[in-house]
Amino acid sequence: MAGTSTNIQALHESFKSFAMHGDTKATGSEMNGKNWSKICKECHVIDGKTVTSTDVDILFSKVKAKSARVITFEEFKAALAELAPKRFKGQSHEQAIQSIYGLIAGKDPTNLGVTVATKAGGVDRLTDTSKYTGSHKERFDESGKGKGISGREYIAENTGYVANYKGAGTYDEKVKK
Numbered sequence: 001m002a003g004t005s006t007n008i009q010a011l012h013e014s015f016k017s018f019a020m021h022g023d024t025k026a027t028g029s030e031m032n033g034k035n036w037s038k039i040c041k042e043c044h045v046i047d048g049k050t051v052t053s054t055d056v057d058i059l060f061s062k063v064k065a066k067s068a069r070v071i072t073f074e075e076f077k078a079a080l081a082e083l084a085p086k087r088f089k090g091q092s093h094e095q096a097i098q099s100i101y102g103l104i105a106g107k108d109p110t111n112l113g114v115t116v117a118t119k120a121g122g123v124d125r126l127t128d129t130s131k132y133t134g135s136h137k138e139r140f141d142e143s144g145k146g147k148g149i150s151g152r153e154y155i156a157e158n159t160g161y162v163a164n165y166k167g168a169g170t171y172d173e174k175v176k177k
Contacts, residue, residue, distance in 0.1 A: 010105035
């Protein structure tokens with residue numbers, strides 16, 4: 001039975017890492033439904049034939065407390081124990097549980113499909129300030145840093161008048177008359 005305690009420890013570590021995935025405030029002691037689905041998908045508990053995402057979602061609702069929106073590690077193990085015979089047909093209940101624990105133990109959430117900023121190809125060319133010409137060239141110094149407002153030829157005047165207004169500054173004269 002020494003192997004199972006290590007298996008449970010690795011399972012608990014996986015539970016914690018998936019429980020905290022995507023939530024900065026999570027402590028890792030409780031898992032929400034989204035992360036429950038994620039752990040089932042990524043660890044291949046969902047095979048699309050015997051266990052589907054619908055089965056997993058229904059089971060989550062079944063094992064959690066009535067008013068709760070999360071499951072604890074104990075509820076997580078209970079859910080896996082219920083899924084195991086369905087996922088591993090032909091194995092004894094105990095073997096099926098060990099098999100399903102084996103799928104999850106030691107796994108961490110992946111960031112599949114996460115958008116990463118790239119600086120390849122056209123982006124480098126478009127953001128290279130040394131190649132800028134005309135009025136845009138004046139807005140950057142030699143190192144490529146923007147000069148900010150001092151790099152603009154036309155600095156806004158906060159006079160209260162619209163740009164190019166011919167009668168600017170004549171209001172006081174009109175009021176005195």
